[in-house]
Amino acid sequence: MYRYNEFDRAFVANRAAQFRDQIERWQDGTLSEDAFRPLRLQNGWYVQRHAPMLRVAVPYGELSSAQLRVLARIAREYDEPEAEVYRSALEAQRKLGTVRLPAHHAHFTTRTNVQFNWIPLSKAADVMDLLATVDMHGIQTSGNCIRNISCDERAGVAPDEIADPRPFAEIMRQWTTLHPEFAFLPRKFKIAITGATEDRAATGWHDVGLRLVQDASGQLGFRVAVGGGMGRTPVIGVVLREFLPWRQIMNYIEAVVRVYNQFGRRDNKYKARIKILAKAEGQRFIDEVEEEFRQIVECDGGPHTIAQAEFDRMSKYFAVPPQAAAGRPVDPAAAAALQIAARQTPKLQRWLERNVAPHKDPSMRIVTLSFKRLLQAPGDASAEQLERVADLVDRFSAGEARVTHTQNIVLPWVHAGDLLSLWQAAVDAQLASANVHLLTDMISCPGGDFCALANARSLPIAQSIMERYQDIDELNDIGEIDLHISGCINSCGHHHSGHIGILGVDKDGAEWYQITLGGADGSARSGDARPGKVIGPSFAAHEVTDAVDAVIGCYLALREQKSERRETFIETVRRVGLEPFKAAADAVRATTEYTV
Template identity: 80%
Template sequence: MYQYNEFDKAFILSRAAQFRDQIERWQSGKLSEDEFRPLRLQNGWYVQRHAPMLRVAVPYGELSSAQLRVLARVAREYDEPEADVYRSALEAQRKLGTVRLPTHHAHFTTRTNVQFNWIPLSKAADVMELLATVNMHGIQTSGNCIRNISCDERAGVAPDEIADPRPFAEIMRQWTTLHPEFAFLPRKFKIAITGASEVRAATDWHDVGLRLLRNDAGELGFRITVGGGMGRTPVIGTVLREFLPWQHIMNYIEAVVRVYNQYGRRDNKYKARIKILVKAEGQRYIDEVEEEFRQIVEHDGGPHTIPQAELDRVSACFVPPQRPSTVARIEPEALTALDAAAIETPQLEHWLQRNVARHKDPSTRIVTLSFKRLLQAPGDASADQLDRVADLVDRFSAGEARVTHSQNIVLPWVHANELLPLWQAARDAGLASANVKLLTDMISCPGGDFCALANARSLPVAQAITERYQDLDELNDIGEIDLHISGCINSCGHHHSGHMGILGVDKDGKEWYQVTLGGSDGSNASGPAQPGKVIGPSFSAIEVPEVVEALLSAYLDLRAEIGGRRESFVETVRRAGLEPFKMAADRVRTPMEKLA
């Protein structure tokens, strides 16, 4: 992990102290609400449906065990609203039906940040100072700026990796933090980087998507896409450069953002994202970026060219942990015990198949801890769970964890000898769900239970589907499927990229849900990134689990064999088309008089 130096630490601590002063001036009336709003947003503080929400930055998804323990402490000591606020929230939810509104929880997002939903603003300064003790903050997790840069959660450890993207992400994080030209963009701006042949960071769905690759001469560089995004207008990024030498990546991003800053719309927030500019201007935008890049390099001397020495300096922070030579090799006895236990315990066998992945070090494995289970919202982690994860991370993963795009936690440094004791410890902690990439490993935003922008609740829908599909044999028979749920068109649950997407919509003040099929985040198993297609009118909340079941039944009837394996859900949708799935879903529709 990147090691903060004294300047980094002093900067985070001073920012926390500055925010305390801003809060005190706001509380005393020296700052108006309008004056305070941009200040709190610049530090990651929103005001949501019932209470403030804090978004904490987790650059490229990496967390230390010490940081996990501080996040647990924040959840335990501060994630609790004032009593009247909570009573009001519960009363509002009872009118819509019974729902669980957990406190003392953190929430992992699809862009690997961590959110808290109940911290009162009166305690905000205390929280920021506590986070600063472990080099954490909320800077640029909100506002019209370059946001937290995300990466593949297997960066640096994946066997299919061409180059580790984390050093570049860290250099760009330092460069973009409080950069005056990037602080007041027309709209928010998101960057994702991957260094592997398998796309696990949804790069084509970002404002800027970067993929490390090597050209025919073996030189390292980036493939650059610009203008991807979800929301009201789902757009796949446009390729601006098939190959750019790595040294110039920041010069090029500066050109991309300068042109966006100059021509992006500021009169309409729904048309202010860079995807709208790229789509509207097409080749003209590309030409403007290329000319700006030429001016930056030739006229200005390429001021943001990355020197080899700087890349080496930062890369030195991202080296494999040192293990004693006595545990560096795989012990046959350990693997024999693991195999025997897997034969005796089907849950372990499923876990090894679904949650354990190959590592570039043959003696090491990448292990995913799934938080997706009954009575727990996707992405949520209690204070106790965070503490238990921190213990597992210390014991089995050299003190390092990763937040995943799919709202789970990865342990990137698990020795093959320790898989059995890790599974046993994770099982005892309730963190051994063997459902990675299966239906119940769904992505969901917090939805209308928390978010003021949402049209409908996401969590009850996720819970109902999870309750219906608890049989691991059935889930494995269905196979890998990305189910994504969003409570509104802003698509924080990434419904556009789901093989099956569910979108909450408002109809006359009631919650309804639109279903899409065939979307992809761009991973190899899903095919090129593309938005799903709507399969007809929306469904009521009570119909959604039945619709999911009908769609899966249609898939099981239609799927074919390909090269000795069974088609995945998304492959069948693309081969058979939407019509048979539309027909299956339509048979679920409840007559309107029964829904009234």
């Protein structure tokens, strides 16, 4: 992974010192609230429903064990709500029927950042100083700028990878950080990159989605899609270039952003995203980008063309870690012991099938640690869990972990001979849930329990569904389903791309929920990216789990056998259409006294 140099560390430390000065001036009244607000947002500090929220950048999802330990320390020592604030929050939750608002936790987001929900602003400067000690910060995790660049969590280790996208992501991260042309865009701007044949980075759903490809001669380049996004208007990005030589990618992105800066709407934040501009203007938008790109290359000399020497320099940071490059062969005795243990222990067998994936090095594996379990919100990780993960990362994964799009942690450098020991250690740490890609491996935003923008709570719905589906045999029989939950139309829980999507809506001050079916993020299990479709009027909170249950029951009744396997949920939905599922869900609504 990338290692900060002296300049990088001085940059982040100076930024932290600058933020401390801003906080002190805000506290003593010499800096107004209106003046302070954009400054804290530029450093990742929001004010949410009950308390401040910090968003920490995790570029392309990579974390070291040292960084995990500092995140654990922040959760333990600083994620502590002020007593009066917490009492008020608990009282508000009691009126809604729930009182679980955990502190001392970090939260992994769908864009692989890390958030904290209870750090008082009085401690914010100390937290930023602490993050800087391990090369972390909150720069450009908020605001109308180019945000954290995300990647496939298997970047650099996946067998289906054409090229590692991380060197490009890091070059772009450095280029876009505090770049004046990218700092005051009409709205926020998100880039995702994958180098694999399977799109595990949901690139179609991003403002710019990049996929590394090869042309007929074997030359490396990018397939460039622009204008994807969720929110009120879910749109899949339009392909502007099927093949762009890799050296030109930053010149092309600059052309895209210049056109967006010039023509993007600034009078209406709901219509300010680039997806609205690209959709409204169609071919004219593409022509404007191509003309801008021509001028950047031909008239300006292509100032951001990536030199081979720079790419080679950056690629060295992403070489195989020395601990993983030792050429350690798989011990036949260890392999045999693993097979015997798996036959004798069904939980281990399921974990090997669900949480362990092939690696480009045949002697290694990619392992997912699931945080999804009863009484723990999707994406949440306690201080203790973060420390246990850091220990596992040091012991089994060359000191490196990845945050996933689905709010879990991946260990990318696990020797096959260590799988049994890793599983046993993960069981001890309560991180061995064998549910990856199953129904309980759901995505959820924090929702109305924390977020001031949310119309409804996400976490009680997630927990209710989790409680209903605790039987691992039942989950495996149902098979792979992407369930995504958002507390509002901003779609931080990516409900649009869920095979089953749940969206919280407000109706006369009460919490209701729309259900969508048939969405896809672009992964192999989902097919091409597409938004789900609503299956009728909203459901009351107490109806949602029964409605999901009815939808799944309908699928089990309708699925077909396909050669040696059974049809998946998303395959059945696409084959039979939405009407049978809508009727099943409507039957749940008909049994209650509530109507919409």
